[in-house]
Amino acid sequence: xxxxxxxxxxxxxxxxEPDRSFAAVVFSSNTSAMDAEEFKALSLGFAQELARLRxxxxxxxxxxxxxxVSPELQEWSSRTLVPLLIGAGIERLCMVAAQDMITSLxxxxxxxxxRMEHQGRLYSLSYLPDRASALRWLFHAKF
Numbered sequence: 001x002x003x004x005x006x007x008x009x010x011x012x013x014x015x016x017e018p019d020r021s022f023a024a025v026v027f028s029s030n031t032s033a034m035d036a037e038e039f040k041a042l043s044l045g046f047a048q049e050l051a052r053l054r055x056x057x058x059x060x061x062x063x064x065x066x067x068x069v070s071p072e073l074q075e076w077s078s079r080t081l082v083p084l085l086i087g088a089g090i091e092r093l094c095m096v097a098a099q100d101m102i103t104s105l106x107x108x109x110x111x112x113x114x115r116m117e118h119q120g121r122l123y124s125l126s127y128l129p130d131r132a133s134a135l136r137w138l139f140h141a142k143f
Contacts, residue, residue: 009042009045010028010030011027011028011030011031011034011038011042012025012026012027012028012031012042012046013025013026013028014026014046014049014050014053016053016055018053020057020139021054021055021056021057022055022056022057022058022059022138022139023050023053023055023057023058023059024058024059024060024061025046025050025058025059025060025061026061027060027061027062027063027064027065028064029064029066031064031065031066031067032066032067034067036070036072036073039067039069039073040073040076040080043077043080043081044080044081044084047081047084047085047088048084050085050088050090051084051087051088053088054088054089055088055089055090056089056090056091056092057090057091057092057093057138057139058085058090058092058093058094059093059094059095059096059131059134059135059138060093060094060095060096061096061131061134062095062096062097063096063097063131091124092124092125092126092137092138093124093125093126094125094126094127094128094134094137094138095125095126095127095128095134096128096129096130096131096134097127097128097129097130
């Protein structure tokens with residue numbers, strides 16, 4: 001497994017396993033200090049990195065993500081971020097639930113926004129409570 005930290009980013013790192021066509025974006029608790037523009041910049045950054053890596057399977061680990069995503073940013077993510085991820089060749093994406101309840105709720109709402117807007121064009125998407133469940137779903141569940 002390779003660990004990438006694009007631009008010495010304090011908010012996340014990427015784990016990449018090219019032989020399994022897998023990548024994980026793992027957020028840190030430093031996200032509590034972000035503002036909306038930093039959220040957009042880091043989201044575009046990890047989407048571009050995933051587009052470069054082109055994994056079929058992707059995990060977004062939000063367990064330590066502490067930035068509550070506003071309804072406006074949820075909408076922005078659905079309109080801007082999701083098409084980039086679809087274009088990156090991701091076939092299956094799993095989000096690991098944030099530990100912070102408010103952040104977790106905002107991420108769940110964002111996922112529902114994505115499902116409604118991109119129905120039928122979207123990769124397979126799941127939101128699970130822990131990394132072990134997420135990895136089982138990514139690697140072993142039927143497409």
